[in-house]
Amino acid sequence: KVRNWIQFTEEQPQVPVYPGWDHDRIQRAIRQKIEPAYMGTFSSAKRHVTHSYATTQSAMMKKRAARFMIARPCPVCDGKRLRREALSIRFEGLDLAEMSRLPMARFSTIFAPYAEANAPKLKALRKTHPEKALVVARIAGDLCRRLSVLLDLGLGYLTLERGTPTLSPGELQRLRLATQVVSNLFGVVYVMDEPSAGLHPADTEALIRALDGLKMVGNSLFVVEHEMDVVRRADWIVDVGPAAGEHGGEILYSGPIEGLREVAASETRRHLFDEGGGMPSRGREPAGWLRLEGVSRNNLKQVDCAIPLGVMTTVTGISGSGKSSLVSQALVELVAGALGAPVAAGEERDAEAALEDRPAGATEGRIVGGLEGIRRLIEVDQKPIGRTPRSNLATYTGLFDHVRALFAATPEARKRRYDAGRFSFNVAKGRCPRCEGEGFVMVELLFLPSVYAPCPTCHGTRYNPKTLEIRYRGKTIAEVLALTVEGAWAFFDDAPHVCRSLKVLREVGLNYLRLGQPATEFSGGEAQRVKLATELQRAQRGGALYVLDEPTTGLHPTDVERLLSQLHALVDAGNSVVLVDHDMKVAAASDWVIDIGPGAGDEGGGIVESGPPATVAACRASRTAPYLDRALGKGVVATTI
DSSP, X not given: OHHHHHHHOXXXXXXEEOXXXXXXXXXXXXXXXXXXXXXXXXXXXXXXXXXXXXHOOOHHHXXXXXTTOOOOOOTTTTTOOSOHHHHXXXXXXXXXXXXXXXXXXXXXXXXXXXXXXXXXXXXXXXXHOHHHHXXXXXXXHHHHHHXXXXXXXXXXXXXXXXXXXXXXXXXXXXXXXXXXXXHTOOSOEEEEEOTTTTOOHHHHHHHHHHHHHHHHTXXXXXXXXXXXXXXXXXXXXXXXXXXXXXXXXXXXXXXXXXXXXXXXTOHHHHHHTTOSOOOOOOOOOOSEEEEEEEEEETTEEEEEEEXXXXXXXXXXXXXXXXXXXXXXXXXXXXXXXXXXXXOOOOOOOOHHHHHTOOOOOXXXXXXXXXXXXXXXXXXXXXXXXXXXXXXXXXXHHTHHHHHHHHHHTSHHHHHTTOOGGGGOTTSTTTBOTTTTTSSEEEEEETTEEEEEEEOTXXXXXXXXXXXXXXXXXXXXXXXXXXXXXXHHHHHTTTOHHHHHHHHHHHHTTOTTSBTTOBGGGOOHHHHHHHHHHHHHTSOOOSOEEEEEESTTTTOOHHHHHHHHHHXXXXXXXXXXXXXXOOOHHHHHTSSEXXXXXXXXXXXXXXXXXXXXXXXXXXXXXXXXXXXXXXXXXXXXXOOOO
């Protein structure tokens, strides 16, 4: 009884506090009425958790409190969030909350009969309440006009009450685009950065129609894009290259698309005009099967799925069909739980978005076979690999440990008894005392946001002068960190441990990054390839399951080819690779394809087809099949198992 009161009471009694005293001494002090240091207010564990969750401005505190909570509908409003008076108003038999829970496709069908001037329902309403009929017609017409754009962009599966923090970047970008299409503005310059990222080819076609609509009414569009289907619809193309980093930055071509055929230095040309086809499927036989039963998560309802092991599997399906729910959530959680490994924490987002989160529902389902073929689970995602500039390419990959050892082994360093820790900017003995190894200092400005400037003592090198006196092959440790991967490859040609890490980084197309480049500057695609390179340089023992969610997002087709080569190398080493992706060349180059759908939201969440690429391409029920068949016809030959 006392324990329950301590944990769950809503009372907040004032109690005397005697810091540092034991229980017996406190009891004597209370009996003797000795004045306490102060009077404290007691809160139960339940009250502390609920109060923290409801009032905190810290996303971390809210996440910590959510661990002790479960979500359930409010008993007063049944989870509808409105007063009963507001819920008493109904339209077509639905109150506002029930209507907000409908997918936009269903929402549109409810209002469509009232948007037409001669619709029977509107005529009937006009006879009894003409003023209501006028209001309903105007509201319904405007709603249907807005909804038609959203439906055309493939967002019909979203509900009106869907929280914006739960939307993917692709969904958010299409919502913003729909807003601009409906606005009917003209003479506007739109600048878009990879609007097709995360979109299925079917959704990309809808995107192209929306972009054409903006152009036709007199707007100008500047689009940064890697999707060749979008590039082919451009009136003018600007190709930048020829490579990345220091080897790029040149305007190779600016003009109509056909003119790019004559630019030999362009990597885009080969993919834009389908020169040479794509990477063929290896047609490997599955070495086993990981069988999942009764999987329920988001729009997945009691799904049974068999995932082949020892091969590269691509999970396809239109946007919102349930691919990430199956692979990145259900598969990862079930396998991690079975292996006894903790599930990685969710992606770091801004505090405001995190504070809007509600406790997430658990994944239902079980593994019924095939787990004996998996020893490790590795999730390679596009989440940031570091939250501070102290984390960089060299430190994350472990390359910096070997570099510091080389500097510590130089005659001058040994003479001064400098160890490898001396060359770390995280250790006081070698770093700059002014900026403490950051390389920059914060300058506070009155009435303006603070700015960062290079450290006036070390000038951005991060190290103190004594440390910078040590040189390896003529370069200081700071100068080595300023080298690109390509430059370091030539510089460390006599250091095999360093070259092994650099070789993998070059193979995944990151030869333009600097060794000391802060991880906070990496794009999502770069972060993912750094993680993949870190895994590839480790000794491969086989038996690992690699899970990747849309790894080609933000990648040029040439970089996609490099990525595929590395994924095939993982499979050749005895591992299994499962990836979610919309790139049909990736699906065509896979050994196995699992198509989720057939539609999005409530119309999806099922296994449409599973098999080699050629088998899925022949499935009439699959919306992916026509695009996969086209990819297979462009020189990508899949071997049927």
